[in-house]
Amino acid sequence: MAGKTTEVSKTKANSRDLLTLIDPLCEGTIRDAILESFPHHDFLGEEDVPPGREASARAIDAKLKNLLATPPPPPPPSPSSSSSSSSSSPPSRRKKYLWIVDPIDGTTNFVNGIPLCMPSIAVADETGEVVVGVVRDPHRDETFAAARGRGATMNGVAIRCAPPGGRGGGNDDDGGLSLGDAVVAMGSPPATESMAMSLRALPALMPRVRTIRMLGSAAVMLAWVANGRLSAYWEYDLSSWDVAAGSILIEEAGGRITDLEGERWNLRTRKICGSVGGKVHGEILDTLAEAGVV
Numbered sequence: 001m002a003g004k005t006t007e008v009s010k011t012k013a014n015s016r017d018l019l020t021l022i023d024p025l026c027e028g029t030i031r032d033a034i035l036e037s038f039p040h041h042d043f044l045g046e047e048d049v050p051p052g053r054e055a056s057a058r059a060i061d062a063k064l065k066n067l068l069a070t071p072p073p074p075p076p077p078s079p080s081s082s083s084s085s086s087s088s089s090p091p092s093r094r095k096k097y098l099w100i101v102d103p104i105d106g107t108t109n110f111v112n113g114i115p116l117c118m119p120s121i122a123v124a125d126e127t128g129e130v131v132v133g134v135v136r137d138p139h140r141d142e143t144f145a146a147a148r149g150r151g152a153t154m155n156g157v158a159i160r161c162a163p164p165g166g167r168g169g170g171n172d173d174d175g176g177l178s179l180g181d182a183v184v185a186m187g188s189p190p191a192t193e194s195m196a197m198s199l200r201a202l203p204a205l206m207p208r209v210r211t212i213r214m215l216g217s218a219a220v221m222l223a224w225v226a227n228g229r230l231s232a233y234w235e236y237d238l239s240s241w242d243v244a245a246g247s248i249l250i251e252e253a254g255g256r257i258t259d260l261e262g263e264r265w266n267l268r269t270r271k272i273c274g275s276v277g278g279k280v281h282g283e284i285l286d287t288l289a290e291a292g293v294v
């Protein structure tokens with residue numbers, strides 16, 4: 001029985017994008033627990049959304065439009081009084097909080113028995129700002145948690161992004177982590193365009209940093225940036241549920257998370273770079289831009 005649980009039940013966008021029987025079961029368990037305690041909150045889970053970039057962008061967009069602080073667009077004038085369908089709920093039914101859940105981030109690792117796969121859970125408030133994030137790593141018994149303005153922790157102990165001088169190696173004159181000392185992780189994404197961009201980035205980035213890691217769970221890589229194991233994580237195309245929890249972990253641990261142009265990450269951002277901050281963040285973005293990763 002044990003072996004059966006990780007069998008691939010189907011592929012999603014392509015043969016590299018896997019789904020097991022367990023992914024939707026985990027999501028259902030998480031959703032039931034959340035909605036039992038918070039029946040008036042909204043919920044977005046990876047397994048509720050059809051595969052592919054467009055569908056996941058549409059899904060977060062629809063949920064953000066349903067949050068309280070975003071006024072709904074005025075209804076189009078209707079010739080009849082009968083109500084037409086709309087993607088926005090009427091104000092009275094709109095939600096104040098949105099839970100964003102990836103039940104198993106790192107499904108390929110899960111299928112292969114690689115112990116880097118875990119749930120990633122976040123809450124956004126009525127402005128669309130992520131206010132709570134949790135990444136629970138059962139393999140190492142590590143729970144990463146952050147609340148906006150209240151810091152980030154691992155197993156209840158405060159965490160910070162890597163020390164300003166990095167871990168061993170020559171520091172920059174200004175005391176910041178230099179690109180040459182950075183330990184950078186990146187995705188090995190399933191989609192063709194993202195893969196092409198990752199391949200384009202590698203020859204540019206690899207000689208300039210200490211090392212590159214591709215370990216297959218964006219959620220835990222972002223948590224590892226937050227607790228200083230990694231200097232940075234970047235990926236060309238990720239969905240809200242991959243990044244939401246990690247984004248607040250990094251910001252509350254003193255780091256920075258942006259799109260590839262340096263704009264602060266938000267729930268609609270798909271090209272991401274999270275890092276210890278400082279000048280190494282800009283240097284990674286510059287390197288990617290020079291390599292044509294845009």
Ligand code: IPD
Nearest residue numbers: 105106107187188189216217218
């Ligand atoms: C994937 C992981 C992986 C990243 C992919 C994601 P999933 O999520 O985060 O590290 O490179 O782009 O889709 O499918 O395992 O939940």
Ligand code: CA
Nearest residue numbers: 102105106242
């Ligand atoms: Ca994921």
